Amino acid sequence: MIVVCxxxxxxxxxxxxxxxxxxxxxxxxxxxxxxxxxxxxxAAQLAAKTGEKIIGLSAGSxxxxxxxxxxxxxxxGCDELFLVQDEELAxxxxxxxxxxxxxxxxxxxxxxxxVCGEGSGDMYFRQVGLQVGxxxxxxxxxxxxxxxxxxxxxxxxxxxxEGTVQDIExxxxxxxxxxxxxxxxxxxxxxxxxxxxxxxVETHMMEEYGEFSPSxxxxxxxxxxxxxxxxxxxxxxxxxxxxxxxxxxxxxxxAKGGA
Amino acid sequence: xxxxxVNATKKSILSELIAGAASLGCKNCDAxxxxxADLAEYAASLGSDVxxxxxxxxxxxxxxxTIFELINKEKPEGLLFEASVTCRAIAGRLAAKIGTxxxxxxxxxxEDFSTRHLxxxxxxxxxxxxREKPFIAIFGAGSFNPAATMDNGRIIEVPFVKPNWEIKVTxxxxxxVATANLKSAARIVAVGLGLKDxxxxxxxxxxxxxxxxxxxxxxxxxxxLDWMGxxxxxxxxxxxxxxxxxxxxxxxxxVHHVVGMTDSKTxxxxxxxxxxxxxxxxxxxxxxxxxxxxxxxxNKLKEE
Numbered sequence: 001m002i003v004v005c006x007x008x009x010x011x012x013x014x015x016x017x018x019x020x021x022x023x024x025x026x027x028x029x030x031x032x033x034x035x036x037x038x039x040x041x042x043a044a045q046l047a048a049k050t051g052e053k054i055i056g057l058s059a060g061s062x063x064x065x066x067x068x069x070x071x072x073x074x075x076x077g078c079d080e081l082f083l084v085q086d087e088e089l090a091x092x093x094x095x096x097x098x099x100x101x102x103x104x105x106x107x108x109x110x111x112x113x114x115v116c117g118e119g120s121g122d123m124y125f126r127q128v129g130l131q132v133g134x135x136x137x138x139x140x141x142x143x144x145x146x147x148x149x150x151x152x153x154x155x156x157x158x159x160x161x162e163g164t165v166q167d168i169e170x171x172x173x174x175x176x177x178x179x180x181x182x183x184x185x186x187x188x189x190x191x192x193x194x195x196x197x198x199x200x201v202e203t204h205m206m207e208e209y210g211e212f213s214p215s216x217x218x219x220x221x222x223x224x225x226x227x228x229x230x231x232x233x234x235x236x237x238x239x240x241x242x243x244x245x246x247x248x249x250x251x252x253x254x255a256k257g258g259a
Numbered sequence: 260x261x262x263x264x265v266n267a268t269k270k271s272i273l274s275e276l277i278a279g280a281a282s283l284g285c286k287n288c289d290a291x292x293x294x295x296a297d298l299a300e301y302a303a304s305l306g307s308d309v310x311x312x313x314x315x316x317x318x319x320x321x322x323x324x325t326i327f328e329l330i331n332k333e334k335p336e337g338l339l340f341e342a343s344v345t346c347r348a349i350a351g352r353l354a355a356k357i358g359t360x361x362x363x364x365x366x367x368x369x370e371d372f373s374t375r376h377l378x379x380x381x382x383x384x385x386x387x388x389x390r391e392k393p394f395i396a397i398f399g400a401g402s403f404n405p406a407a408t409m410d411n412g413r414i415i416e417v418p419f420v421k422p423n424w425e426i427k428v429t430x431x432x433x434x435x436v437a438t439a440n441l442k443s444a445a446r447i448v449a450v451g452l453g454l455k456d457x458x459x460x461x462x463x464x465x466x467x468x469x470x471x472x473x474x475x476x477x478x479x480x481x482x483x484l485d486w487m488g489x490x491x492x493x494x495x496x497x498x499x500x501x502x503x504x505x506x507x508x509x510x511x512x513x514v515h516h517v518v519g520m521t522d523s524k525t526x527x528x529x530x531x532x533x534x535x536x537x538x539x540x541x542x543x544x545x546x547x548x549x550x551x552x553x554x555x556x557x558n559k560l561k562e563e
Contacts, residue, residue: 010379012379012380012381012382012513012514012515013382013513013514015379015382015383017382017383023379023382023383093360093387094351094354094360094361094363095354095355095358095359095360096360098355118496119496121380122378122379122380123376123378124363124364124378124380124495124496125360125361125362125363125364125376126347126351126363127347127350127351127354127360127361127363129351130347130348130351130352130355131351131352131354131355132355133352134323134351134352134355134356135355137423138424139424139425139426140348140351140352141320141348141426142344142347142348142351143344143348159344160344160434161343161344161345162343162344162434163433163434164431164432164433164434165431165432165433165434166318166428166430166431167428167429167430167431168318168426168427168428168429169426169427169429170426171424171425171426180482180496181481181482181485181489184483214390215358215359215360215389215390215391216359216360216362216387216388216389216390217387217388217389217390218385218386218387219373219386219387219388220385220386221378221383221384221385221386222383222384222385223382223383223384224377224381224382224383224384224518225384226521227521227522227540229526229539229540229541229542230542230543231538231539231541231542231544232542232543232544233533233538233544233546234543234544234545234546235533235546235547238547238548238551238552238554238555239555241545241546241547241552241555242552242555242556242558242559243559244543244545245527245529245543245545245552245556246556246559246560246563248525248527248543249470249504249560250563252503252504252525254446254470254503254504254525255469255470255560255563256563257563
C-alpha cells in the first residue's frame, strides 16, 4: 500500500491582509496543495506498476469535510482517504503535523511507501515528510526527481540536489518527498470524478491519537512589507513605449545614451 | 557563552553562517563538516572549531545519527543550516529527533532566536520561535555577510555512527553548471506566460544580451512548459533575486512570483493588461504587446 500525504491550504490570492496588517483566513478559499497533487500523480504512476492500493492521508481542520476537496484527491488515483481532523491543524507547525501523520500511519497495515509533495502550498518549509520518516524510524529522503521501480523491497530512484543527480536505492518501507517537476498532476476525467464520490473515506479526530502541542511559539503573522513603486504608465504605439523604456534605461545607466 | 553550530556544503554559505552565529553572540561557533577535509580547513581558518565527521556514510544524510549523538553530548543552543536539499534533509530529521520544527528559509533571526519567514506564497510574514533546544534554522545565500579570517580553530575528528538504515548512492553525476546566476545578477529580464513559444526566448535573450542581463522566468515556464531550467525560476519556491533592474515581460504578477523579485531596485513591466498585478509592483508600466514592444526596444538599443 502506498500512502500520499496531502494538505489543505488557503488559496494564496484569497489570504487577505487587514488594514492593521493582520492576516485573516476567514474568507480564504481552501484547496489541495499543488505540490501534493504532483505527489498523488507520482504515487499513481508507481501504483500502476506495483498494483498497490493508494491511500490519501491528511491532517487538517474541518475543511477536510469539504466533498469537493475530497474528490480532488480521490479523482486523481487515490483509492481511499484517511483524514485526521482538528482545528489546530490548520496552522500547525511541521513537527506537530508530522507527529499526527506518523501516529495515523502507525495504525495502518502494510504501508510500503509514503509519498509527500515537495512542500506544503502554504508554509513551504519542506520538512514534514522528513520528520514523518524519522518518527517512524524508516528511511526518509527528499529531492526525489524520478521513481524508477521497486524490486525486492528496494525503491530505485533518482535524487536531484542543487548540483548533483544521484541514483539511489532506498530500503522500504520509506518516506520520500518528491520534486515539483517529477511529473505533471493529472486533470481528472469525468468518470474519475463520478467514481470519486463512491470511494471510502475514513475520518478520525486528532485526540484519538493522544495529545499534540505545537513545537514552536508563533509570535505574529502579518502582511509583509511592500516596496513602494512609482507605477508610471507608458502607453501609445510600440515605438513610443520602446522609446520611453529606452529613456528610463539610459537615465538609470542600464544602457548607453544615444542620439 | 552561547554555543551555536553551523553546517553547509558550500564554502561561501559556511562563511556566512559562521558570521551569522557571531551576530547571535557566538563568536567562535562550531562547524559540522561531513567527510570534507578541505571544507574543514576552511572553516577552521575562519576561527571555528570543526567537528569533522569521518568516513563511513554513503551520503551526507547518513550522518544524522552521528550529529545527534554530538548534540546530546555538547548541547548547543542552536544549529544554523544552509538552504540546500542535503542540509534540509539533515535539519528535518534532526528536528524530529529533537522534537522541534526546523525553521526553514529564515529571512531574519533575532537575538532571542525568533525567526521570520514568508508564508502563504509570500502573502504573509510569520515570526516563530522554537520551544525546544537546540533550535534549528535554515538560511539561503546572502543572509549574512561573509566571516572574516581569524585565528585557526581546532579540527576534532568524530567517528561515523552507523544508522539503523542507510540509503545507498549507486552513482552520482554533476548537473551542468547553470549559466544564469540570478541571485547575484545586477540586471534581469524575466518572462512569463505572455511568451507564446519557446522559440521566442531568442528575442528575450537578445534583449538581455544588449542590457548585459540574465534571463529568468516564472514557474510555469520552468516547470510544466520546461522552456527554461528550474534554476531560472524566480519565486517563492525558486530563486529570490535583488537586481538593480528587473524587466518583467508578459508576467501577470502572481504573489508567488512577485515575492521572489520584490527587492529589485527598478522594475519595468511589459504587459497587455494594464490592471495585472505585475503593474502594481512595477515602477514603469508598459502597456502593450511584448511581441511589438521588445523588438522595437531591441532596435532602439542597437541604435544607441
